[in-house]
Amino acid sequence: MPPPAGSQVSRVPAQRTPPEELAPPAVAPAPQRPRRRLRTVLIVVAGTLAALCLGGGLVGYLLYDKATTPDRSAPDVAVDNYLRAFLVDRNDVRANLFVCEGKTDLDQLDLLRSELFARQEQFGTTMSVTWGMLQIDQTDREAEVRVDLTFTAQVDGIRQTDRQSWKFITRLSDDWRVCSAARVD
Template identity: 75%
Template structure:
């Protein structure tokens, strides 16, 4: 059918709608790569830190245990620990941990310690106590330990010292303990 006369017809070219499969896909941002590398690094670092902390804790425990465990394994060791506790640290409670229970044969050693303290106060100095030459004579479950004790101080710029030999009797029960101390 022709168009009526006098009318204007505008022609629009025919357009065909392309099928959807032929249409270009919508532009979408590229998917972000998961941060697996960062996650892996953090996991490894956390694992290493955990292992180091655990190892440090175990080592710390054993070092602490070894440092705080009393060593009464031999007559010489128990005498050394007793002298350190009694004469150097002047710690009666700790020295009792190295001595025989119910034994009070330490009167001479107590007088020596009191004399050292009195000299320190009188001369305004510090008395240093050291020991050497442990000679151990074992007899079954007991032992005599002979030790040379040295007492030194500096008074008015002059170093003075005194050396005395002492004999300590030790006994073996569950472990070694000091039971008496006498000069000579």
């Protein structure tokens, strides 16, 4: 039907239904996450192994450090370790770990060791060095340590022994060190 004459009709544009492609997509269910149980287990195992290795390395280092650090905790301990390194093991590098830095007076002990070598070659024998109790006379940062050194050798089937009294002066800086040695008559 046409509109009556003389009336004004307002035209409203026709509304169209939007095409389906412009419509919001249907909500799809969230995809299920794949199970990562194996990955989690591997991460936990790897972390645990890393912690154990790190801890084991630290313990190993501390044990190694304790085993290789020379004991210079007391004057008699420093002298005992010095004598063992210098006269028994004949290891100058190790012996120097027990010696004072700077000026020392260990010439008499050097001479004694040289004489021991010469006697061993002369008589074709091995001389052993032992010592007994070390006596300490200590002040605040210095100590005198006295000890009797005993030298024993087997020459022509006869056991020979010589005993000498020695005094060592030790000083405390960070730890105790041997600074001088002299034979006591």
